[in-house]
Amino acid sequence: MGSEMLQGKCIILGVTGGIAAYKAAELLRLLVKGGAEVHVVMTRSAQEFITSLTLQTLSGNPVHTELFNLIQEHEIGHISLADRADLILVAPATANVIGKVANGIADDLLTTTIMATRARVLFAPAMNSNMWGNPIYRDNHAKLKSLGYHFIEPLYGDLACGWQGQGKLPDPQQIFKSATALLGSNDLAGKTVLVTAGPTREELDPVRFLSNYSSGKMGYAVACAARNRGARVILVSGPVNLPVPKGVEAIQVVSAQEMYRAVMEQAEQADLIIKAAAVADFRPLVCGDQKVKKGDSDTMMVELQRNPDILAELGQHKGSRILIGFAAETQELLKHAREKLESKNLDMIVANDVTQEGAGFDGDTNIVRFLMADGNVQELPQMTKQEVAEVLLDKAVVLLDR
Ligand code: CTP
Numbered sequence: 001m002g003s004e005m006l007q008g009k010c011i012i013l014g015v016t017g018g019i020a021a022y023k024a025a026e027l028l029r030l031l032v033k034g035g036a037e038v039h040v041v042m043t044r045s046a047q048e049f050i051t052s053l054t055l056q057t058l059s060g061n062p063v064h065t066e067l068f069n070l071i072q073e074h075e076i077g078h079i080s081l082a083d084r085a086d087l088i089l090v091a092p093a094t095a096n097v098i099g100k101v102a103n104g105i106a107d108d109l110l111t112t113t114i115m116a117t118r119a120r121v122l123f124a125p126a127m128n129s130n131m132w133g134n135p136i137y138r139d140n141h142a143k144l145k146s147l148g149y150h151f152i153e154p155l156y157g158d159l160a161c162g163w164q165g166q167g168k169l170p171d172p173q174q175i176f177k178s179a180t181a182l183l184g185s186n187d188l189a190g191k192t193v194l195v196t197a198g199p200t201r202e203e204l205d206p207v208r209f210l211s212n213y214s215s216g217k218m219g220y221a222v223a224c225a226a227r228n229r230g231a232r233v234i235l236v237s238g239p240v241n242l243p244v245p246k247g248v249e250a251i252q253v254v255s256a257q258e259m260y261r262a263v264m265e266q267a268e269q270a271d272l273i274i275k276a277a278a279v280a281d282f283r284p285l286v287c288g289d290q291k292v293k294k295g296d297s298d299t300m301m302v303e304l305q306r307n308p309d310i311l312a313e314l315g316q317h318k319g320s321r322i323l324i325g326f327a328a329e330t331q332e333l334l335k336h337a338r339e340k341l342e343s344k345n346l347d348m349i350v351a352n353d354v355t356q357e358g359a360g361f362d363g364d365t366n367i368v369r370f371l372m373a374d375g376n377v378q379e380l381p382q383m384t385k386q387e388v389a390e391v392l393l394d395k396a397v398v399l400l401d402r
Contacts, residue, residue, distance in 0.1 A: 006036035009183055012081055012119075013038050014090035014110045015055070016097045017045025019160040020126040020169035024050060027091055027172035028058045034180065039064065039081055041110045043097065064109055082117035089179050090114070091124035091152075092169045095131045095140075098123060101149075102140035118246050120182055120228065122150040124175050129165025148224055148245055152178045182228065187397045189230030194270035195223045196263060196277035196310075198238030200256040204284045204302065205292045212278045213361040216240030218326070218385050219276030223248050225389040226272075229397075234270070236262045238277055256280050256307035263310050267321070272396055274324045275311045276350075278361070283307055315345030322399045324392070327351045328360070337371050347373050347399050350392060358382040370395060 011031055015024045024040075031038050040055040040063045052063040064081070082088075090097060090110070097111065106112040114121055123144070131137055132154065145151060152175055157168040169175075197219020201209040216237060223235040224245045233248045236259055244250040251266070253259045256279045267273060282304035294300075311325050323346045327337040330353065337351035352368045354360035359367040359382070366388050370378045372395075380391060 006031060006034035006180060006183065009036045009086045010084050011036045011038045011179070011183075012085045012088045012113060012117075013040045013055075013059075014088060014093070014097070014114070015040060015042045015046040015050065016090065016092060016094045016110070017043055017047075017049055018092040018094050018126050018169075019049065020092040021046050021049035023169055023172050024091055025054055025058060027089075027175055028055060030172055030176040031089075031179070032059060034176070037061070039085075041065070041081070041113060043108055043110050045094075066109060082113045082119070085113075085117055085119040087119055087179060087183050088114055088117055088121045089124070089175070090121070091175050092126035093123040095125070095127045095134070095137050098125060098144065099137070099140045102143045120150060122152065122179060122182055124152045124169060124178075125154050125167075126169035127154070127167045128159060128161045129163050129167045132165070132167045147243055150178075150182060185228075186230040188226055188272075188393065191231045191271040191400065192234065192269050193223075193226040193231040194234045194236070194263065194266050194273045195219055195226065196236045196238075196259060196275045196279075197223065198240040199278050200238045200259055200280045200307075201254050202256065202280045202283035202307075203254075203287045205288050205290065207291050210280060210282075210284065212280065214238070214240075214278035215362045216242050217362075217364065218366060218388070219274075220245060221385040221389040222274050222276055222392060225386065225393050226274075229393060231272075234266050236266065236277070256283060256310070260308045260310050260313075263314070267314060267317075270321060272322045272324070272400060273314060274392070274396070275314075276326050278328060279307065279310060281307055281309075309344070311346070312344045318345055322347050322396060324348045324350065324396060328354045330355050334369070334371070334377070337369070341371050341373065348395060350388075 038059045039061050040059050042065050056063045100111050101114050106115045155168040155170050156166050159167050198216035199212045199214035201211045203209050220242050223233050227233045227247050235248050235250045251262045253262050285303040285305040325346045327340050327349050329336045333351050333353045337349050341349040349371045350368050352359045358365045365382050366385050367382045
């Protein structure tokens with residue numbers, strides 16, 4: 001690790017009350033050595049395991065413990081700390097602190113700071129393996145993850161409570177590496193990235209629509225990853241069940257025509273456009289004001305009209321922009337993806353066979369291949385959508401630099 005890696009970064013190190021709290025001292029030393037300005041916030045029970053004096057000495061800054069002291073001092077300390085931080089790293093994070101944040105409880109300085117921040121939050125949980133497996137904990141963990149909080153998984157091993165299982169805090173070196181990875185790459189700074197995500201809905205009548213199974217997860221993962229790398233991100237999203245990621249400019253649309261208009265309005269300012277949306281190719285030719293009645297007939301015809309192909313149109317007026325599309329296929333993956341890459345004038349297409357297990361619309365993972373305009377093809381193993389997003393952006397950065 002280069003010693004300058006965290007220069008200029010402000011990190012809040014949250015320490016909660018678990019036996020692994022002693023490892024926070026070593027982690028803090030690494031963060032400071034990496035050049036970061038670190039402010040430690042300890043919970044009351046953390047102070048039973050490690051003294052604030054140790055952490056104060058290592059950080060060179062006062063250690064914060066009490067919410068109300070700060071308020072009495074007329075400096076709303078938790079807000080200013082929360083504003084200044086680039087990262088809040090909670091290590092070790094108990095089941096208790098994760099449960100509180102997941103449920104909106106902010107009853108001490110650490111939980112208040114986490115709730116008030118717009119910075120990224122990274123939890124390094126450590127606990128008894130039964131607590132780790134407890135469905136209540138699993139729910140809280142999953143909820144925070146889906147909201148964009150980051151986690152470092154604990155390791156298997158001998159736990160302080162005498163059990164063997166998953167729950168052990170990883171080495172400080174490992175946590176340090178995850179924190180720097182989260183903060184480190186700023187390779188999209190100064191770039192504007194336009195991302196589309198989710199399905200579109202094509203109205204048939206006031207109560208019905210045609211759509212597809214897209215969940216938006218892939219596009220949202222790309223938007224978050226681009227934001228984390230320093231880009232200004234504009235996200236044009238169809239109707240999905242995902243929260244708007246922090247720090248991303250979101251434009252909500254419903255139909256393909258609305259998505260078309262929103263994308264065309266924003267495209268001019270974009271350096272990189274990534275079209276992960278599953279746009280409906282057709283819409284009902286007529287959409288009545290009233291609910292369609294079933295009548296007496298056993299069959300029914302719905303006439304469909306072609307929607308604009310947003311990506312193809314972007315390809316025709318591409319300028320110096322980098323254009324990346326997705327191809328969701330159920331057969332002849334490479335052939336169809338290559339045709340789309342060429343006909344839409346793209347720099348790269350991300351192809352996935354949506355019939356494959358572990359790939360496709362609704363899951364958290366994907367299995368993709370990257371096809372480049374120069375003929376190169378790269379096949380990736382099954383990965384989380386977040387990981388796919390990172391590899392995709394690595395490629396986009398190379399294309400932007402050309
Ligand atoms: N796309 C688009 N506008 C459309 C249809 C598709 O911008 N009206 C974009 C998608 O966002 C995706 C790429 O084109 O990035 C490929 O989409 P896909 O649905 O896989 O293919 P289509 O071009 O629609 O072709 P087909 O449905 O025949 O497979």
